[in-house]
Amino acid sequence: MKKIFFLLLLTFCIPNGYGQTYKLSKKINITGDEGWDYLSVDEEAQHLFVSHGSVVNVVDLKTDKTIATIPDTKGVHGIAIANDLNKAFISNGKENSISIINLNTFELIEKVKIEGVKPDAILYDQFSHKVFAYNAKSNDATVLDANSNKIIKTIVLGGKPEFSVTNKKGLIYVNIEDKNEIKTINASTLEVVNTWSIAPGDEPSGLALDMETNRLFSVCSNNLMVILDAGNGKIIKTLPIGSGCDGVAFDAKRKLIFSSNGEGTITVVKEENASTFSVLETIKTQKGARTIALNKTTNQLYLPTAEFGAKPEPTTENPKPRPAILPNSFVVLVIESGIE
Incomplete structure (x- = not known):
């Protein structure tokens, strides 16, 4: 009777089929002791691209093994996957460039130097076949033609851009961190068409x-x-x-x-x-x-x-020090639920 009551409680009290708590299921160990930022999934190949200081680690999600390490991505922040073009676009924040990688071989196709300073988040918009790299220190976005790898335009954003998403219908949205705003970009005209406050x-x-x-x-x-x-x-x-x-x-x-x-x-x-x-x-x-x-x-x-x-004590040269990463401790946590 108690078991039946518990099952009925789950059925009626848990919203819309949300019936099991997510939890940490495993950790994927990755070699290297540098910092990190974004990571991206290649859904078609089931590969995980992980930013890692000056390299990008590629993990086969079927085996949890590192199958490639993409070098020379100094200060890497983001990875944008373009399956329809067989390319990955990687933002290199310390050298103001974008590395373009073959998704099959993980080899460098081209490295594009940009005028923007400290490219951070990066987005591929399949609707327009354009890449948007958001430059944290020059407060703008560099736009590339994803087919030709050529720079098309630099969009002035008037603040520090952070992460971005596309509606896949011609509109791009980007957080502006220091202005507490979201800006909307028309992917065809490459003009900012809306600016919205997100206060509070x-x-x-x-x-x-x-x-x-x-x-x-x-x-x-x-x-x-x-x-x-x-x-x-x-x-x-x-x-x-x-x-x-x-x-x-x-x-x-x-x-x-x-x-x-x-x-x-x-x-x-x-x-x-x-x-x-x-x-x-x-x-x-x-x-x-x-x-x-x-x-x-x-x-x-x-x-x-x-x-x-x-954490080290603050100094004049480094007023906001970060604690050191312990050797051989870098991992990717895998969180999952049993819900189907």
């Missing part, structure tokens, strides 16, 4: 989009997720998230939004409909796991991190 959100970083409900999910450093209407910029809802977030992923099949928080958690938000959102749970991860990628094929989440030593 502060210092937005990660950005995701539900193309069905037309909702943007912007995660901010003041522990807020701001949900906006991607058509008019109206704020629909704000929700609490963990601290130190730098990424967000959206699972379109389950209508779940995942905020990756550097404190060592993931905040899971459920989208019931276009106007109803709620925090479902907090998943424990590991300190430093602040960026995230979703595998749409397996529903797994990936977060890079490492273990850290003691």
Whole structure:
């Protein structure tokens, strides 16, 4: 009788089939002790591209083994996958360049020097066949023709751009971190067509989009997720998230939004409909796991991190020191659920 009651409780109390907690299932060990930023999934090949200081590690997700290390990507931040062109575009923040890689061989096709300073997040828009590299120190975006690898334009953004998403219909959205804004770019004309405040959100970083409900999910450093209407910029809802977030992923099949928080958690938000959102749970991860990628094929989440030593004392030369990464501790966390 108790078992039957428990099953009925699960059936009626857990929203829309969300019946099992996500959890850390394993860690993928990767050689190297440098820092990291974004990571990206090649869904067709089931390869994971991981930014790692001056290289990009490529992991075969069927075996969890590193199958390639792409060199000479100094200060790498982001990797944009273009399966239709068999290319990956990699932003090299320390040398103001974009490396273009063959997805099959992982060999360099071309390295493009750009005028923008410190390219960070990078986006491939299949609708327009353009690549958008967002330059953190020059407050603009470098646009490449993804077919020819040639620079088309530099778009002035008036603030520090962070992560970006496409609606795959001609519009690009990008967080502007120091202005607490989201800007909309027309992918055909390459003009900024909208600028929206996300206040009370502060210092937005990660950005995701539900193309069905037309909702943007912007995660901010003041522990807020701001949900906006991607058509008019109206704020629909704000929700609490963990601290130190730098990424967000959206699972379109389950209508779940995942905020990756550097404190060592993931905040899971459920989208019931276009106007109803709620925090479902907090998943424990590991300190430093602040960026995230979703595998749409397996529903797994990936977060890079490492273990850290003691934080050094501030100096004049380095007023905000970071703790050293402990040797051989760099991993990619794999988070998953048993829900099908």
